[in-house]
Amino acid sequence: MKGCPLSCLWCHNPESRMPLAEFVRMENRCMACGLCSEEELAGHGTRVLTDMDLEACPTGALQKAGHEMEPAALVKLLLKDRIFFDESGGGVTFSGGEPLLQMLFLIKTLELLRDEGVHTALDTCGFAPWKDLQEAAQRSTLVLYDLKLMDEDRHRAATGQSNRIILDNLKALSEMHTEIRIRVPVIPSINDDDDNMEATARFLSSLAGVRQVDLLPYHRIGEPKFARMGMTYTLAGLQAPTQQRLDSLAAIFRGRGLVTTIGGRS
Numbered sequence: 001m002k003g004c005p006l007s008c009l010w011c012h013n014p015e016s017r018m019p020l021a022e023f024v025r026m027e028n029r030c031m032a033c034g035l036c037s038e039e040e041l042a043g044h045g046t047r048v049l050t051d052m053d054l055e056a057c058p059t060g061a062l063q064k065a066g067h068e069m070e071p072a073a074l075v076k077l078l079l080k081d082r083i084f085f086d087e088s089g090g091g092v093t094f095s096g097g098e099p100l101l102q103m104l105f106l107i108k109t110l111e112l113l114r115d116e117g118v119h120t121a122l123d124t125c126g127f128a129p130w131k132d133l134q135e136a137a138q139r140s141t142l143v144l145y146d147l148k149l150m151d152e153d154r155h156r157a158a159t160g161q162s163n164r165i166i167l168d169n170l171k172a173l174s175e176m177h178t179e180i181r182i183r184v185p186v187i188p189s190i191n192d193d194d195d196n197m198e199a200t201a202r203f204l205s206s207l208a209g210v211r212q213v214d215l216l217p218y219h220r221i222g223e224p225k226f227a228r229m230g231m232t233y234t235l236a237g238l239q240a241p242t243q244q245r246l247d248s249l250a251a252i253f254r255g256r257g258l259v260t261t262i263g264g265r266s
Contacts, residue, residue, distance in 0.1 A: 001094060002066045003101040005127045007160040008148070010187050010238075012222030014229050016097035021066035023054065024228045029061035071108040079116060091119030091141070100128040100136060110139040123183075126166040126173075133169050134176070142179045145170055149191045150199040158190050167203070174209035181212045186241050186249060188218060197252050205256035212259045215250055217241050 003019030004011075011017070015024060054062050078092055085091050092113055099106050099122065113120050122140040124133065126147075137143050147170070148163070149155040155163035174180060182204055186192050204210050218240050226233035241249075246262045253260040 001096040001099045001102055001106070004097040004125070005101065005161060006098070006125055008185075009158055009190065009235055010185065010218060010222065012219065012225070013097065014222060014225050014231055015065040019097075019101060021064055021068075022229070024063050024065055024225075025230075026061045026063065026228060029059045031059055031061070033058060071105055071112055074109055075112045075116070078113070078118070082116075082118070085118060089119070091121065093121040093123055093144070094140075095123035095144075098125055098128070100124055100132050103132050103136070106136055107139060110136065114139060126169045127161055128165070128169070130169055130172055133173060137173055137177050142181065143173065143177055144181050144183055145173070146183050146185070147200060147204070148185060150196055150203060154191070154196070158187075171207065174207035177209050179211055180207075180209045181214060182210055183214045183216055185216045186218055186246065187235075188238060188241050192241060192245065192249065194252070197249050201253045201256040201258060204253070205258055210258070212261065213253050214261050214264050215246060215253070217246060217263060 002016050002021075004013075004017050007017065015022060051064070054064055094106060094110070110120055110122075119141045120139070121142040121144055122136050123144040124136075124146065126133065126145055147166070149158060150163070150167075152162050152164060155161070155166075170180075184191075184197075184200060191197075201213075204213060218238065220238070220240075223233050223236060250260045250262055
Protein backbone atom coordinates (compact mmCIF):
# COMPACT_ATOMS: atom_id res chain seq x y z
CA MET A 1 0.00 0.00 0.00
CA LYS A 2 1.30 3.46 -0.89
CA GLY A 3 2.23 6.14 1.60
CA CYS A 4 4.79 6.01 4.42
CA PRO A 5 5.53 8.39 7.34
CA LEU A 6 9.21 7.38 7.38
CA SER A 7 11.96 8.05 4.87
CA CYS A 8 14.52 5.37 5.72
CA LEU A 9 17.87 5.84 4.03
CA TRP A 10 17.87 2.18 2.87
CA CYS A 11 14.24 2.15 1.70
CA HIS A 12 13.71 -0.53 -0.97
CA ASN A 13 10.23 0.69 -1.94
CA PRO A 14 10.65 4.43 -2.65
CA GLU A 15 7.68 4.21 -5.01
CA SER A 16 5.55 3.55 -1.90
CA ARG A 17 6.51 6.70 0.00
CA MET A 18 3.95 8.99 -1.61
CA PRO A 19 0.26 8.13 -1.02
CA LEU A 20 -0.81 8.94 -4.59
CA ALA A 21 -0.10 7.20 -7.88
CA GLU A 22 3.21 8.21 -9.49
CA PHE A 23 4.91 7.77 -12.83
CA VAL A 24 8.39 6.32 -13.06
CA ARG A 25 10.70 6.14 -16.05
CA MET A 26 12.81 3.15 -17.02
CA GLU A 27 15.74 5.08 -18.45
CA ASN A 28 17.18 2.04 -20.21
CA ARG A 29 14.01 1.83 -22.30
CA CYS A 30 13.48 5.55 -22.90
CA MET A 31 14.23 6.74 -26.44
CA ALA A 32 13.68 10.44 -25.59
CA CYS A 33 10.90 10.71 -28.16
CA GLY A 34 9.47 13.82 -26.52
CA LEU A 35 5.91 12.49 -26.37
CA CYS A 36 5.65 12.98 -22.60
CA SER A 37 6.20 15.92 -20.27
CA GLU A 38 9.55 16.48 -18.56
CA GLU A 39 8.39 18.93 -15.90
CA GLU A 40 9.33 17.83 -12.39
CA LEU A 41 7.55 18.33 -9.08
CA ALA A 42 9.40 20.58 -6.64
CA GLY A 43 11.07 18.55 -3.92
CA HIS A 44 10.40 15.17 -5.50
CA GLY A 45 11.72 13.57 -8.62
CA THR A 46 8.53 12.17 -10.11
CA ARG A 47 7.38 13.86 -13.30
CA VAL A 48 4.03 15.58 -13.82
CA LEU A 49 2.44 13.11 -16.20
CA THR A 50 -0.95 11.66 -17.02
CA ASP A 51 -2.39 8.34 -18.15
CA MET A 52 -2.35 9.76 -21.68
CA ASP A 53 1.44 10.01 -21.48
CA LEU A 54 1.53 6.41 -20.27
CA GLU A 55 -0.50 5.21 -23.23
CA ALA A 56 1.60 7.24 -25.66
CA CYS A 57 4.94 5.79 -24.54
CA PRO A 58 6.11 3.61 -27.47
CA THR A 59 8.68 1.54 -25.54
CA GLY A 60 7.01 0.95 -22.18
CA ALA A 61 9.65 3.11 -20.50
CA LEU A 62 6.97 5.05 -18.65
CA GLN A 63 5.21 3.09 -15.91
CA LYS A 64 2.65 3.92 -13.26
CA ALA A 65 3.23 3.06 -9.60
CA GLY A 66 -0.04 2.70 -7.76
CA HIS A 67 -3.74 2.58 -8.55
CA GLU A 68 -6.96 2.72 -6.56
CA MET A 69 -9.07 -0.28 -5.61
CA GLU A 70 -12.14 -0.92 -3.48
CA PRO A 71 -11.85 -3.45 -0.60
CA ALA A 72 -14.38 -5.87 -2.10
CA ALA A 73 -12.62 -5.84 -5.47
CA LEU A 74 -9.25 -6.50 -3.86
CA VAL A 75 -10.59 -9.37 -1.77
CA LYS A 76 -12.19 -10.93 -4.84
CA LEU A 77 -8.82 -10.78 -6.59
CA LEU A 78 -6.95 -12.19 -3.59
CA LEU A 79 -9.32 -15.12 -3.17
CA LYS A 80 -8.31 -16.40 -6.60
CA ASP A 81 -5.15 -17.61 -4.84
CA ARG A 82 -7.03 -19.31 -2.03
CA ILE A 83 -5.82 -22.77 -3.02
CA PHE A 84 -2.25 -21.62 -2.34
CA PHE A 85 -3.24 -20.16 1.06
CA ASP A 86 -4.89 -23.42 2.05
CA GLU A 87 -2.01 -25.63 0.91
CA SER A 88 0.79 -23.51 2.39
CA GLY A 89 -0.88 -22.28 5.56
CA GLY A 90 -0.23 -18.72 4.42
CA GLY A 91 -2.52 -15.84 3.64
CA VAL A 92 -2.47 -12.12 2.91
CA THR A 93 0.11 -9.63 4.22
CA PHE A 94 -0.58 -5.89 4.18
CA SER A 95 2.67 -4.00 3.70
CA GLY A 96 3.86 -0.84 1.99
CA GLY A 97 4.68 1.90 2.57
CA GLU A 98 2.64 1.92 5.74
CA PRO A 99 -0.81 0.30 5.58
CA LEU A 100 -1.98 2.15 8.72
CA LEU A 101 -2.06 5.37 6.69
CA GLN A 102 -5.13 3.99 4.89
CA MET A 103 -7.16 2.85 7.87
CA LEU A 104 -10.67 2.73 6.42
CA PHE A 105 -9.53 0.63 3.46
CA LEU A 106 -7.33 -1.57 5.64
CA ILE A 107 -9.94 -2.32 8.28
CA LYS A 108 -12.67 -3.11 5.77
CA THR A 109 -10.37 -5.41 3.77
CA LEU A 110 -9.12 -7.20 6.90
CA GLU A 111 -12.71 -7.79 8.00
CA LEU A 112 -13.72 -9.19 4.61
CA LEU A 113 -10.75 -11.56 4.62
CA ARG A 114 -11.48 -12.65 8.17
CA ASP A 115 -15.05 -13.46 7.15
CA GLU A 116 -13.54 -15.68 4.45
CA GLY A 117 -11.30 -17.44 6.97
CA VAL A 118 -8.07 -16.11 5.42
CA HIS A 119 -4.96 -15.72 7.60
CA THR A 120 -3.89 -12.06 7.64
CA ALA A 121 -0.67 -10.31 8.62
CA LEU A 122 -0.06 -6.61 9.24
CA ASP A 123 3.45 -5.43 8.33
CA THR A 124 3.95 -2.05 10.02
CA CYS A 125 6.67 0.40 10.98
CA GLY A 126 4.64 1.23 14.10
CA PHE A 127 4.65 4.98 13.50
CA ALA A 128 0.92 5.61 13.85
CA PRO A 129 -1.68 6.57 16.46
CA TRP A 130 -2.09 3.74 18.96
CA LYS A 131 -5.84 3.55 18.29
CA ASP A 132 -5.17 2.78 14.60
CA LEU A 133 -2.57 0.13 15.35
CA GLN A 134 -4.82 -1.45 17.96
CA GLU A 135 -7.81 -1.70 15.61
CA ALA A 136 -5.76 -3.16 12.77
CA ALA A 137 -3.90 -5.60 15.03
CA GLN A 138 -7.16 -6.89 16.50
CA ARG A 139 -8.20 -7.90 13.00
CA SER A 140 -4.84 -9.42 12.03
CA THR A 141 -3.70 -12.95 12.84
CA LEU A 142 -0.05 -11.91 12.86
CA VAL A 143 1.74 -8.59 13.28
CA LEU A 144 5.13 -8.04 11.62
CA TYR A 145 6.68 -5.06 13.41
CA ASP A 146 9.75 -3.17 12.20
CA LEU A 147 12.32 -2.04 14.75
CA LYS A 148 15.33 -0.17 13.44
CA LEU A 149 17.15 1.83 16.11
CA MET A 150 16.75 2.29 19.86
CA ASP A 151 18.43 5.70 20.16
CA GLU A 152 15.98 8.46 19.29
CA ASP A 153 18.49 10.83 17.67
CA ARG A 154 19.98 8.08 15.52
CA HIS A 155 16.51 6.90 14.54
CA ARG A 156 15.53 10.40 13.48
CA ALA A 157 18.71 10.77 11.40
CA ALA A 158 18.13 7.43 9.64
CA THR A 159 14.35 7.59 9.12
CA GLY A 160 13.31 11.23 9.48
CA GLN A 161 11.17 10.53 12.57
CA SER A 162 11.46 9.95 16.32
CA ASN A 163 11.07 6.37 17.56
CA ARG A 164 9.11 7.21 20.72
CA ILE A 165 5.71 6.37 19.24
CA ILE A 166 7.13 3.19 17.70
CA LEU A 167 8.52 1.91 21.01
CA ASP A 168 5.46 2.91 23.04
CA ASN A 169 3.15 1.27 20.50
CA LEU A 170 5.15 -1.96 20.57
CA LYS A 171 4.95 -2.10 24.37
CA ALA A 172 1.18 -1.68 24.24
CA LEU A 173 0.82 -4.12 21.36
CA SER A 174 2.74 -6.83 23.22
CA GLU A 175 0.16 -6.66 26.00
CA MET A 176 -2.82 -7.36 23.71
CA HIS A 177 -1.47 -9.48 20.83
CA THR A 178 0.17 -12.87 21.17
CA GLU A 179 1.60 -13.24 17.66
CA ILE A 180 4.23 -10.56 16.98
CA ARG A 181 7.31 -11.03 14.84
CA ILE A 182 9.93 -8.30 15.00
CA ARG A 183 11.80 -7.43 11.83
CA VAL A 184 15.17 -5.74 12.32
CA PRO A 185 16.92 -4.53 9.15
CA VAL A 186 20.68 -4.89 9.47
CA ILE A 187 22.21 -1.84 7.80
CA PRO A 188 26.01 -1.60 8.00
CA SER A 189 27.25 1.67 9.55
CA ILE A 190 23.66 2.67 10.38
CA ASN A 191 22.34 0.27 13.03
CA ASP A 192 24.50 -2.88 13.03
CA ASP A 193 26.71 -1.93 15.98
CA ASP A 194 26.67 -4.10 19.09
CA ASP A 195 25.33 -1.31 21.32
CA ASN A 196 22.19 -0.84 19.25
CA MET A 197 21.58 -4.53 18.77
CA GLU A 198 22.11 -5.32 22.44
CA ALA A 199 19.72 -2.52 23.44
CA THR A 200 17.18 -3.85 20.94
CA ALA A 201 17.47 -7.41 22.23
CA ARG A 202 17.19 -6.24 25.84
CA PHE A 203 14.03 -4.28 25.04
CA LEU A 204 12.39 -7.10 23.06
CA SER A 205 13.14 -9.74 25.70
CA SER A 206 10.91 -7.80 28.11
CA LEU A 207 7.85 -8.00 25.82
CA ALA A 208 5.51 -10.95 26.29
CA GLY A 209 3.90 -10.99 22.85
CA VAL A 210 7.09 -11.20 20.81
CA ARG A 211 7.37 -14.65 19.23
CA GLN A 212 10.33 -14.23 16.89
CA VAL A 213 12.96 -11.79 15.69
CA ASP A 214 13.95 -11.73 12.01
CA LEU A 215 17.24 -10.05 11.15
CA LEU A 216 16.92 -8.78 7.58
CA PRO A 217 20.29 -8.23 5.86
CA TYR A 218 20.69 -5.01 3.89
CA HIS A 219 20.35 -5.38 0.12
CA ARG A 220 20.58 -2.97 -2.80
CA ILE A 221 17.25 -3.70 -4.50
CA GLY A 222 16.04 -0.17 -3.84
CA GLU A 223 19.06 1.61 -5.32
CA PRO A 224 17.97 1.50 -9.00
CA LYS A 225 14.42 2.38 -7.96
CA PHE A 226 15.62 5.69 -6.54
CA ALA A 227 17.15 6.53 -9.91
CA ARG A 228 13.89 5.72 -11.70
CA MET A 229 12.05 8.02 -9.30
CA GLY A 230 14.53 10.84 -9.92
CA MET A 231 15.71 10.61 -6.30
CA THR A 232 19.20 10.43 -4.78
CA TYR A 233 20.21 7.23 -3.01
CA THR A 234 22.58 8.29 -0.24
CA LEU A 235 23.80 4.77 0.57
CA ALA A 236 25.17 4.05 -2.89
CA GLY A 237 28.01 1.53 -2.71
CA LEU A 238 27.08 0.20 0.73
CA GLN A 239 27.72 -3.54 0.93
CA ALA A 240 25.57 -6.18 2.61
CA PRO A 241 26.71 -7.50 6.01
CA THR A 242 28.78 -10.65 6.00
CA GLN A 243 27.38 -13.97 7.16
CA GLN A 244 29.84 -13.95 10.04
CA ARG A 245 28.55 -10.56 11.22
CA LEU A 246 24.93 -11.69 10.90
CA ASP A 247 25.65 -14.81 12.94
CA SER A 248 27.28 -12.65 15.61
CA LEU A 249 24.25 -10.35 15.79
CA ALA A 250 21.84 -13.29 15.90
CA ALA A 251 23.76 -14.61 18.91
CA ILE A 252 23.02 -11.38 20.77
CA PHE A 253 19.27 -11.91 20.41
CA ARG A 254 19.41 -15.63 21.09
CA GLY A 255 21.40 -14.88 24.21
CA ARG A 256 18.33 -13.03 25.46
CA GLY A 257 16.16 -16.09 24.86
CA LEU A 258 14.62 -14.77 21.64
CA VAL A 259 13.92 -17.10 18.71
CA THR A 260 15.95 -15.44 15.97
CA THR A 261 16.29 -15.97 12.24
CA ILE A 262 18.47 -14.41 9.57
CA GLY A 263 16.40 -13.38 6.58
CA GLY A 264 13.41 -15.25 7.97
CA ARG A 265 15.28 -18.58 8.09
CA SER A 266 16.62 -20.24 11.22
